[in-house]
Amino acid sequence: MLFPTVEYAVFFLAVLAIAWPLAKYVTGRKIFLLLASYVFYGLWSWRYVPLLILVSLFAAVMAQAIQRSGDTQRRRRVLVVGVAGCLLVLAYYKYTSFVLLSAMGLWGLVGRAPVWNLPAPFLPLGISFFVFHAISLLGDVYREKLREDLHLLDALLYVAFFPQLIAGPILRASKFIPQLMRPCDATKIRVNRAFLLILAGLFKKVIISNTLATRLVQPVFAAPADFHRGDVLLAIYGYAAEIYCDFSGYTDIATGCAMLLGYRFPRNFNAPYTATDPRDFWQRWHISLSTWLRDYLYIPLGGSRKGTASTYANLMITMLLGGLWHGASWTFVVWGGLQGVFLVGHRLWAGSSSAAVLRLRGRVWWPWASRVLLFHAVCLGWVFFRSPTFGVADTMLHQLGVSGSATLASRPVVVTLVIGIFGQYAPRMWRRGVEAMMARLPVGVNGLVLALGVFVIEVLGPTGVAPFIYFQF
Amino acid sequence: MRGYQRFSTVKQMSGGMGVFVVLALLLESGGLVNWAQRLELGPERTCALPLVMALHRGVGWMGLEGLRSDAIVELARIGWSDDPEAIAKAREASSAVPEVASASQGTVPKTPPPTMKAKVRVAPTPRLQLQPLVGDPPLLSVLPKIPGVRPGRTRTVALVGDSMMAVGLSSTLLRESPKYEDLELVKVFKSGSGLARPEVFDWQTEYPAMLGAVRPDVVLVAIGANDGQGFVEDGVTYEFGSAEWVAMYERRVEAFLALLEAGGATVVWVELPPMESDAYDARIALINRIDYAVVKSSRKAVWYSTAGLVGDADGQFKAYGEVYGTMARLRKQDGIHLSDDGAVLVAAKLLPWLAAQQTSAQIPSRVRKVAEP
Numbered sequence: 118m119l120f121p122t123v124e125y126a127v128f129f130l131a132v133l134a135i136a137w138p139l140a141k142y143v144t145g146r147k148i149f150l151l152l153a154s155y156v157f158y159g160l161w162s163w164r165y166v167p168l169l170i171l172v173s174l175f176a177a178v179m180a181q182a183i184q185r186s187g188d189t190q191r192r193r194r195v196l197v198v199g200v201a202g203c204l205l206v207l208a209y210y211k212y213t214s215f216v217l218l219s220a221m222g223l224w225g226l227v228g229r230a231p232v233w234n235l236p237a238p239f240l241p242l243g244i245s246f247f248v249f250h251a252i253s254l255l256g257d258v259y260r261e262k263l264r265e266d267l268h269l270l271d272a273l274l275y276v277a278f279f280p281q282l283i284a285g286p287i288l289r290a291s292k293f294i295p296q297l298m299r300p301c302d303a304t305k306i307r308v309n310r311a312f313l314l315i316l317a318g319l320f321k322k323v324i325i326s327n328t329l330a331t332r333l334v335q336p337v338f339a340a341p342a343d344f345h346r347g348d349v350l351l352a353i354y355g356y357a358a359e360i361y362c363d364f365s366g367y368t369d370i371a372t373g374c375a376m377l378l379g380y381r382f383p384r385n386f387n388a389p390y391t392a393t394d395p396r397d398f399w400q401r402w403h404i405s406l407s408t409w410l411r412d413y414l415y416i417p418l419g420g421s422r423k424g425t426a427s428t429y430a431n432l433m434i435t436m437l438l439g440g441l442w443h444g445a446s447w448t449f450v451v452w453g454g455l456q457g458v459f460l461v462g463h464r465l466w467a468g469s470s471s472a473a474v475l476r477l478r479g480r481v482w483w484p485w486a487s488r489v490l491l492f493h494a495v496c497l498g499w500v501f502f503r504s505p506t507f508g509v510a511d512t513m514l515h516q517l518g519v520s521g522s523a524t525l526a527s528r529p530v531v532v533t534l535v536i537g538i539f540g541q542y543a544p545r546m547w548r549r550g551v552e553a554m555m556a557r558l559p560v561g562v563n564g565l566v567l568a569l570g571v572f573v574i575e576v577l578g579p580t581g582v583a584p585f586i587y588f589q590f
Numbered sequence: 591m592r593g594y595q596r597f598s599t600v601k602q603m604s605g606g607m608g609v610f611v612v613l614a615l616l617l618e619s620g621g622l623v624n625w626a627q628r629l630e631l632g633p634e635r636t637c638a639l640p641l642v643m644a645l646h647r648g649v650g651w652m653g654l655e656g657l658r659s660d661a662i663v664e665l666a667r668i669g670w671s672d673d674p675e676a677i678a679k680a681r682e683a684s685s686a687v688p689e690v691a692s693a694s695q696g697t698v699p700k701t702p703p704p705t706m707k708a709k710v711r712v713a714p715t716p717r718l719q720l721q722p723l724v725g726d727p728p729l730l731s732v733l734p735k736i737p738g739v740r741p742g743r744t745r746t747v748a749l750v751g752d753s754m755m756a757v758g759l760s761s762t763l764l765r766e767s768p769k770y771e772d773l774e775l776v777k778v779f780k781s782g783s784g785l786a787r788p789e790v791f792d793w794q795t796e797y798p799a800m801l802g803a804v805r806p807d808v809v810l811v812a813i814g815a816n817d818g819q820g821f822v823e824d825g826v827t828y829e830f831g832s833a834e835w836v837a838m839y840e841r842r843v844e845a846f847l848a849l850l851e852a853g854g855a856t857v858v859w860v861e862l863p864p865m866e867s868d869a870y871d872a873r874i875a876l877i878n879r880i881d882y883a884v885v886k887s888s889r890k891a892v893w894y895s896t897a898g899l900v901g902d903a904d905g906q907f908k909a910y911g912e913v914y915g916t917m918a919r920l921r922k923q924d925g926i927h928l929s930d931d932g933a934v935l936v937a938a939k940l941l942p943w944l945a946a947q948q949t950s951a952q953i954p955s956r957v958r959k960v961a962e963p
Contacts, residue, residue, distance in 0.1 A: 123625050130611065137600045214909070214919055221917040232917045234902060237909035239866075240923045308598040308606050336777075340764035377603065505930055508765075528669045556596035564609030571610075572617040576661045577670070 118160045120370045121323050128157065129374055132279075136378055143300050147270050150278065150378075157279040158242070165241040168206075169277055175202055176251035177272030180258040180290075184267055192259060199255045207248040210238045215445035243283030245442055249409060250276045254290040256413050262291035271297045280371040280378075284364070286385040286405035293380070301379030309555035311376035312563050316570040318369030321362035323578040325533045329359040331579055333530050338503055341512040345521020349513055353496050355530070356503050358537025361389065364403070388541035390495075393487045394467070395459040398495065410439050429464070433457040443502070448510060452502040459494055619646040620655040628790045631820035631827065726875070727861055727882040729898030729905045733943045736808070736856050736892070744774045747944060748806035750797070750850065751813040753781035753927060754862060759812060762933035763941065770945035776804055784816035785842045797849055808944060809850045812860040814881065815926065818873030831876060839877075843884045847891060857891040860936070863900050864907040866925025871907065899935045900928065911935065 118125045132153045139146040159166045179199030183192050214237050224230035254272060257263045271294050281288055337344050337352035344352070365386040372382040385405050392398035399407045415435040421428040433454070440453015466474065477483060504510035555563055598606070615622070622642040629635035646655070665671040749760045756779045767773050778800045783791035817839070820830045828835040850857045861878055865871040885891045897905035900920045911920045913931045920932035928936065 123622065130607070133607065137604075140600070214923075218910075218917060218919060225916045229915075230917055232910060232912045234908045234910050237919065237921075237923070239925065303600040305597040306600065306603050307596065308603045309596055312606070312610075339761035342765060342768055512765075560598050560602040560606035561609045564606035565613055567606075567610045568613030568617060571614055572658075575618060575621055576658060577665065 118157060120367060121319055124160075128153075128160075133377060137301075137303065140301050140303050140379070144270065146301070147274050147297060151270065151274045154274070154277040154279040154282060158277070158282060161242050161283075168241055168244075169247060170273075172203065172206055172247060172251050173273045173276035174269075175199070176254050176276065177267070177269050180254050180272060181267055181269070183255065183258045184263075196255055196259045200252055203248050203251045203255075207244060210240055210244055212441075212445050213238050219447075246285050246287060247276050247282060249287050249406075250290075252413060253287065253409065254294075257289060257291040262289075263294060265295060265298055267294070268298075278375075278380075280375045281382065284367050284371070285403075286368055286371065286382055287409050288382065288405070292383065296380050303379075306379060307376055308560055309558075309563050310552055311373040312567045313552060313555060314369045314373030314376065316567060316574075318366040318371075318373065319571065319574050321366030321369065321537075323366075323574050325537045326359045326363040326366060327579050328529050328533045329355040329362075329537065332527065333525050333534075334359055334503070336525065338505075338509060338513070341509060341516050344516060344524075345519045346517050347521050347523030348525050349516045351523045351526060351530070351534070353500055353513070354538065355534055356499050357390070357492070357496050358534050360499065360502075361386070361541075362537050390492055390538055390541050391488065392491055393484050394491060395456070395463045395494070398491060399456075399460070406439070406442075410435050414438060429461045432460050432464075436460065446505075448501045448504055448507060451507075452498045455494075455498045455501065459498075615645060616649050616652065617654055617658070619649050620658050622646070628787065631822070631829070725879065725882075727878055727893060727895050727897070729895060729901070731893050731895040733858075733894065733939065734892060744772045745808060745944060746774045746776060746804065746806045747808045747810060748776045748778045748801065748804070748855070750778045750809055750811040751860075752779065752783045752815050754812040754815045754860075755779040755810070756781045758922070758928035758930055758933040759860070759936060762930055762937050763810070766934075766937055766941055770941050773941070773945060776801075776806060782816060784813060785846055786817040786819055786821050786839065788842075793846055794849060805853050806855045809855045809857045810860060810940065811850060811857060812862065813846075814862050814874065814877040817877055818870065830873065836876070836880060840880050840884060843881055847884055847888060851888070851890060857885075857888075858894050858940070859885045859891060860894045861896045863896045863921075863928065863932075863936075864905060866907045866909075866921070870926070894940065896936055899939075900932050 118128060132150070135149060136146055136153075139149055155166050155169070158169055176199060179195055179202070182195050183199070186192050186195065217233075217235065221230045221232075254275060258267060272290075274297055275288065275290055275294050278288075278293075333355040334352050337348055338356075341349060368382075368385040372385075375382050383405060385403060387401040387404065389398055389402035392401050415431055418431040418434060419427055420431060434457075436453045436457035437450055438453070440449045440451070440456070443449045443452070469475075480486075500513050501507075501510050504513060555566065558566075619642065623639075623646050626635060626639040626642045629638065662671060749755055749763060760777060760779060764775055764777075767775050778797065780791055780796070780800075783793065783796075785793065788794065818830060820835065821828055821838075823838060828838050847857060847859075859881055861881070862874045865874050882893055885893045900908070900911065902908045907921070907925070909919060909921055909925075910917055911932070912918070913920075913934055918931035919929050920935065921927065922929050
């Protein structure tokens, strides 16, 4: 069930109407929300609800075993088994085909590879997200970041909670489970902020992302040889705006819905295209994933504690695996590799004591120049991220060298592109100002604003509902 | 608590949500009717459609639907909206005179062609009775010789259909076509469309509008992936697979084929490939049989089998196959659409066949993008 649909609106209103009267029955409310989450997932495919239950049950049982054991060695063994089990599930559903085809490709380099017609597992929706939640549960319990005794119901609901189930944000067990354990405060709901988040999310997803996808990005990436520099460059910028608005829009709606239910989600995006360097970018883009990778992969690998070479290697490994998490394809691995190269390159640059570098960094225009450079470096990565094959990516980059105007620069494309990218430069005070204005109005007027906003978005948006990009992960 | 932060109680939130729901229902009654009409036949549609129709009738006196229609027409006028159906419906609702088409539609002329001013319904070929279904299509088909083009002209090929054309197949054809001279490919597809639900997307109206002034020599069509469902026509419900449904769908396929052939185009009907899900595959098999029967009865149309190209020895679904000597995934993970590699197998015979019909004129191929919704 996609967020910007009538079906989801009806579902969510029904859940909201039942969840709050149940607020004083903490356990009953959680059972209801868990069942609602399974219904939410089942409306996509009932066949995979048992998988969701199995993964979360497995992680919960393992986490409880870790928590109850006082023996360090045993805790570590259970952690390893738990994480391995979760990763095996992810590997089977997501990477079987990738591994098989890559192996056959390697075989083909030395001889004629056989062609096996093996079953190809169907990729369950959101599997990358709920497996990562399961691993976060195990990790936080092992590191004793979750101090409270873990109850099965809390663990199951943490993994399956429907606003974040299929495209994040990736919640930390140590932050979210305590919220589940406490009764929700029926007097402290930030309704105005939730409404604004939902409106902003719908606008970003339905207007900006869908418009750019259908009118610019899809046509160019489908057949890049038909287009020249102007259109190709526009499409690359367009994809940068599309993926940001698509994903951050979804996160905003998820956060707003959770807020109305009395829960807080962490911020997942913080104006990433205003970043001045790769490290800054990853502190602003998909924050829940980048911190997950930092805490559960980069730091256990050694982080920056074991010398420069080790640090660079750990960064590369983390980003390569991060790329692979996004998709079972070598283009995603290359994207991750590029991110790793940018991060390593930035460390070298930041650590340089060369006079020329110091002079450059001291220039007053340098922050803006670095923003432009970084944005284009990120866009280079997006070419591989979006291209289905290396051939398409190669053609896209090649066509940048073929002069030609931007024939797809229609009014809706230009307007949505400008808003999608430069909207991130809007001062935070503006957003706070809108929120303050909404806060001064009666809540009923907030409802009026939400209704009018949904109406405007529906009229402005293209017909049909394009799925969220991150659903494929 | 900071100035912009405000906490509300559940009661206040309920009030706000209540206002939202009431206003949204009033403002969006027309949109809700559109949504309900697009639902597949089933309990959801049975419940939702009467409710939203009653709502729409009940709030009609407020004139809010006119507000919505005027907004859509105005958006079309300033070049924002790109959906011909929405624009046409909005113009009907507000009785506005059709003006300029959307400026975002690339090569679409600014003054709409005459066919846009009224719904054009191509009558099916007169016959006394419907063509009986002739059985399953062959695993592989032979492509016959088709008339060549005059020297100095290019062969214009329209790519028509739903997502079976839009995803995988069209992009592969477009990427590979520059290798073949004198071919001009025109994109005329719409994901999510079909022949079963014209109220969602009416090909009889949309196809001439999407083509504009283009007159294709050949039409490659892949359609039907969304047609495995029942529909309602003139108040009568046709359950998928019933004899009445088959007869009605066959009429629609005939009418669609006649539409595509109007102007002298040779239609190449691309078979829908075998599907991973058994239940869905059975539906698609019926649709393929109907399509095959209609194509066989046409003097000019050509059937292009895909089961033997991307299926196993029995024409059943297979995920992997050999492409250019290496093992590749032939279908996307949804088990429905062709992957790029699968589409290469399907396109491998089509493009050389289209190009082989050429005369010796050496004109570089190019692609025109026409009215792609």
